[in-house]
Amino acid sequence: MxxxxxxxxxxxxxxxxxxxxxxxxxxxxxxxxxxxxxxxxVNEVRVIPDIEKIIIDTLNILRKNNDYVFTTGGIGxxxxxxxxxxxSKAFGLxxxxxxxxxxxxxxxxxxxxxxxxxxxxxxxxENADLILNPTSGAPGFSVKNVFCLPGVPSILKSMLGDLxxxxxxxxxxxxxxxxxxxxxxxxxxxxxxVQDQNKDVxxxxxxxxxxxxxxxxxxxxxxxxxxxDNCNLQILEFIKEKKIEIVDR
Amino acid sequence: MxxxxxxxxxxxxxxxxxxxxxxxxxxxxxxxxxxxxxxxxVNEVRVIPDIEKIIIDTLNILRKNNDYVFTTGGIGxxxxxxxxxxxSKAFGLxxxxxxxxxxxxxxxxxxxxxxxxxxxxxxxxENADLILNPTSGAPGFSVKNVFCLPGVPSILKSMLGDLxxxxxxxxxxxxxxxxxxxxxxxxxxxxxxVQDQNKDVxxxxxxxxxxxxxxxxxxxxxxxxxxxDNCNLQILEFIKEKKIEIVDR
Numbered sequence: 001m002x003x004x005x006x007x008x009x010x011x012x013x014x015x016x017x018x019x020x021x022x023x024x025x026x027x028x029x030x031x032x033x034x035x036x037x038x039x040x041x042v043n044e045v046r047v048i049p050d051i052e053k054i055i056i057d058t059l060n061i062l063r064k065n066n067d068y069v070f071t072t073g074g075i076g077x078x079x080x081x082x083x084x085x086x087x088s089k090a091f092g093l094x095x096x097x098x099x100x101x102x103x104x105x106x107x108x109x110x111x112x113x114x115x116x117x118x119x120x121x122x123x124x125x126e127n128a129d130l131i132l133n134p135t136s137g138a139p140g141f142s143v144k145n146v147f148c149l150p151g152v153p154s155i156l157k158s159m160l161g162d163l164x165x166x167x168x169x170x171x172x173x174x175x176x177x178x179x180x181x182x183x184x185x186x187x188x189x190x191x192x193x194v195q196d197q198n199k200d201v202x203x204x205x206x207x208x209x210x211x212x213x214x215x216x217x218x219x220x221x222x223x224x225x226x227x228x229d230n231c232n233l234q235i236l237e238f239i240k241e242k243k244i245e246i247v248d249r
Numbered sequence: 250m251x252x253x254x255x256x257x258x259x260x261x262x263x264x265x266x267x268x269x270x271x272x273x274x275x276x277x278x279x280x281x282x283x284x285x286x287x288x289x290x291v292n293e294v295r296v297i298p299d300i301e302k303i304i305i306d307t308l309n310i311l312r313k314n315n316d317y318v319f320t321t322g323g324i325g326x327x328x329x330x331x332x333x334x335x336x337s338k339a340f341g342l343x344x345x346x347x348x349x350x351x352x353x354x355x356x357x358x359x360x361x362x363x364x365x366x367x368x369x370x371x372x373x374x375e376n377a378d379l380i381l382n383p384t385s386g387a388p389g390f391s392v393k394n395v396f397c398l399p400g401v402p403s404i405l406k407s408m409l410g411d412l413x414x415x416x417x418x419x420x421x422x423x424x425x426x427x428x429x430x431x432x433x434x435x436x437x438x439x440x441x442x443v444q445d446q447n448k449d450v451x452x453x454x455x456x457x458x459x460x461x462x463x464x465x466x467x468x469x470x471x472x473x474x475x476x477x478d479n480c481n482l483q484i485l486e487f488i489k490e491k492k493i494e495i496v497d498r
Contacts, residue, residue, distance in 0.1 A: 026273070049292070117433065189365060
């Protein structure tokens with residue numbers, strides 16, 4: 001299959017616990033790093049509450065505007081887990097027992113343990129494709145370009161292996177970081193000039209405070225290594241002129 | 250002033266570094282917890298790239314749909330800091346030097362240090378209100394219901410003190426957590442019944458894995474303490490029946 005160059009995605013974090021600040025989301029960072037590594041650019045992330053209409057409306061916008069949508073959260077056994085039913089409604093599909101998922105969980109649990117609560121986790125949009133879960137059995141699922149993953153970070157991570165088989169990526173996005181013992185305002189003008197001369201390289205500037213000292217990380221991102229290298233040389237040049245120290249970071 | 254009961258907000262995280270996964274956003278959690286404590290409910294969070302048109306379009310949607318919008322990121326001195334100019338355009342306001350911000354930074358820096366790079370940080374939408382920054386001098390700003398904060402978490406936190414004077418909150422959202430040595434599927438049905446009998450209390454169920462053991466935290470949220478207490482009693486009842494252990498968490 002020929003790889004398209006620009007493949008993009010949205011991440012949809014579903015969960016009141018993130019919006020209340022109770023839980024620190026880490027799934028965005030996990031998914032974004034992984035997607036970048038397989039050449040999928042994350043265009044946007046949204047965090048929304050466990051409210052059916054909002055899930056449906058948001059999903060219908062995101063799936064039209066992106067090659068892929070990845071949702072996290074709301075596929076467990078409790079009353080506040082409404083992602084699977086909402087996805088069914090967003091696509092106008094029946095919400096029903098998924099035979100294969102039923103078999104997986106039936107054999108995952110000991111006899112008698114596959115109770116009503118757990119059986120909720122095999123209700124999915126009709127004909128959904130499963131995303132296998134090596135950690136805790138209950139699979140995620142996908143419908144067309146929408147991939148539904150759990151909210152628990154360790155379980156989500158363990159499902160990326162199977163998910164990888166289902167995603168067609170583009171050219172991996174390469175990056176190079178130069179960390180400096182300086183402050184942003186010392187390099188702002190020089191960096192602007194380098195950015196103007198290297199439109200195809202995304203140059204980010206990020207202040208940091210580490211081990212009691214201030215610094216700035218310059219991050220160069222592109223699909224093309226030689227463009228990054230060229231940009232890097234121009235930055236090294238002005239750093240040398242300004243006698244700024246490069247640091248490990 | 251009479252407090253409205255429901256005050257809502259959106260958080261807009263501006264920054265390629267979050268979308269690439271390089272940086273773990275923690276500002277959402279900081280802001281959300283703080284907003285909840287002053288009675289402001291976070292309706293949604295969006296993370297978007299440093300692209301002017303996207304910032305303008307997203308901001309114009311969010312500021313219409315919410316009582317408040319809080320942006321983070323993009324107000325530093327480098328070329329990728331385009332939040333202030335984008336906010337100006339979103340409101341159709343001039344982007345100009347803010348006299349008061351200029352004076353603040355002029356006296357903050359030593360003579361000769363207030364260079365061109367740093368002067369970029371005093372360009373703002375005309376007549377913007379400043380949000381004072383006790384950490385590093387450069388103020389944030391607000392225009393109408395939009396409040397623009399920096400991306401560096403420690404600096405953002407230090408600005409909440411001044412920000413508090415500018416926000417009118419509602420009734421604080423109260424919460425109570427019960428953590429149990431169980432799994433979600435054991436309590437799912439009972440919890441659904443309690444939720445059905447307590448429509449005004451938001452009941453969330455969150456599995457955790459701590460110190461080698463699985464558990465579930467049940468979180469009750471409402472503006473009304475007696476409704477939380479009532480709901481709590483019903484949960485304690487079924488926990489006792491099921492002989493589930495309550496744990497500290």
